[in-house]
Amino acid sequence: MVRDVRSLGYGNLTERPRLKAIGIGGAGCNAIANSPFPSVGLCSHLDNVNGPPGQRRLVLGPDEHALLTSASPRMMGSVERAISRRLRQEVEGYDLIFLFAGLGGETASYILPGLANLCRHLGGMVIASVAMPFSAEGPGRRSTAAAALPKLIEAAHLTITYPNDGLLEVAPNLPFRRTFKVMDEIMKVPARELAGVLTRDDLRGLRSEIGLSMHMRMGAGAGAGMQRESVAVSEAFGSPWFDFDLKESAVALVVISGREVDDFSVRDILGHVRARVPNASILYGVRSDASADDLRVTVLLDARV
Ligand SMILES: Nc1nc2c(ncn2[C@@H]2O[C@H](COP(=O)(O)OP(=O)(O)OP(=O)(O)O)[C@@H](O)[C@H]2O)c(=O)[nH]1
Ligand SMILES: [Mg+2]
Structure with a gap:
């Protein structure tokens, strides 16, 4: 390069991309609260009950969860046909899609790569912002996250990772719940800043410059x-x-x-x-x-x- x-x-400069923020799983739904652009949460029934009030959310049915979990790039045509209309409508027609999640749980870790592939297939530039679990959350969550990350990086145009342990340097001695709130705000920064400068022409340039999988x-x-x-x-x-x-x-x-x-x-x-x-x-x-x-x-x- x-x-x-x-x-x-x-x-x-007046031709700005159409933006959409999608929060996946419990962490993702929290991260998109107060999003400056149109947003929707995708989550399990449990996260829907516990998620921020007043937020637009789709509760994923088992079929959608299974379809996105098993989706490979080659299958995208058939995934697109099979996926429910309500999910397709959330991504169709947007130029820039920001995906937010914490990896390590059972929802986002499994569906995020398939969802990123689907968004890309439907034409948008896909930027994923993901938090990686604290060491203190244990090896199970860390290995789930570690297994999901390479698939996500391959699927999205750009993946930004935030290992939660880094927060211990910025905001030490806070309980997890509070550090997650700090992280929710930090993860929104690149979306907000990029949204303020990118034109549609930039998106085309960026896609050819950084290609896929950065x-x-x-x-x-x-x-x-x-x-x-x-x-x-x-x-x-x-x-x-x-x-x-x-x-x-x-x-x-x-x-x-x-x-x-x-x-x-x-x-x-x-x-x-x-x-x-x-x-x-x-x-x-x-x-x-x-x-x-x-x-x-x-x-x-x-x-x-
Ligand atoms: N930024 C942020 N991170 C969180 C929050 N809650 C949990 N996390 C982190 O995100 C990881 C995944 O947790 P969840 O988002 O609850 O997982 P999920 O995708 O909903 O999956 P399940 O809850 O297992 O169905 C956790 O291991 C934490 O590291 C939150 O509110 N904000
Ligand atoms: Mg959850």
């Missing part, structure tokens, strides 16, 4: 005052999930957002990013956010883990 720096926001990790930082650019980039690269050799990273997606972002700030930020990922192609977008007090930098790196 060519090591270059390229701006997102191509083509007609595994990424995220870091996010904020800065205010004189050195806000370097502070924000340092904080982003302090991410507990950048735990691999960054020199190996071949793609960096960077979204810069703030109330007033000027050309100087953008070049400064990109310089700080380049120093940390010397071998990556950098794709960046700038988003103006009138509500922001400071400068925010969100970085997604292809993860060599």
Whole structure:
């Protein structure tokens, strides 16, 4: 891959992709609560009872669960015919589909790869955001998650993983329930930031550039005052999930957002990013956010883990 720096926001800026967020399983339904775009939860009966109130959810029947669990890419034509109309309607016609889940349980771990394949087959770009279980949750959950992840990465265009153990560095000593809430918010960051910069033309470019099956990790930082650019980039690269050799990273997606972002700030930020990922192609977008007090930098790196 060519090591270059390229701006997102191509083509007609008013042509934004149609976005949909789908939360799968208990964690996924919690993660899409307060989603800034249209969303739906897919879950078991039990998670439907316990899920956030007032949320649109589809309770998966055993047939749909079994079909998605066993679905391979070659079978997608027949899966599409067999899948219920209500499920197909949730994904058909959307350009960019964000899937949210925690791996390790019995629902999302089994159906997510098939669902990602189906979304892709129906034409959308598929970005999956998944939390990986805490070590303390035990080997059973960890091995279920580890078995599901490669299948998901293969099926989605882009999979962003968040090992929960990383949260112990960011928010130590919190009970699990509270850390899950923190994670629900963190997982929404790339969706919100990317949605603010991507055009339909970008999606086409991204799909050919990153192709299929990219595994990424995220870091996010904020800065205010004189050195806000370097502070924000340092904080982003302090991410507990950048735990691999960054020199190996071949793609960096960077979204810069703030109330007033000027050309100087953008070049400064990109310089700080380049120093940390010397071998990556950098794709960046700038988003103006009138509500922001400071400068925010969100970085997604292809993860060599
Ligand atoms: N971010 C987040 N993660 C959670 C939450 N609840 C559980 N998790 C994590 O997600 C993993 C999967 O849990 P669930 O989402 O309940 O699993 P599921 O897909 O619903 O599967 P079953 O409940 O077994 O049917 C857990 O092992 C936790 O690591 C949550 O509310 N938010
Ligand atoms: Mg559950």
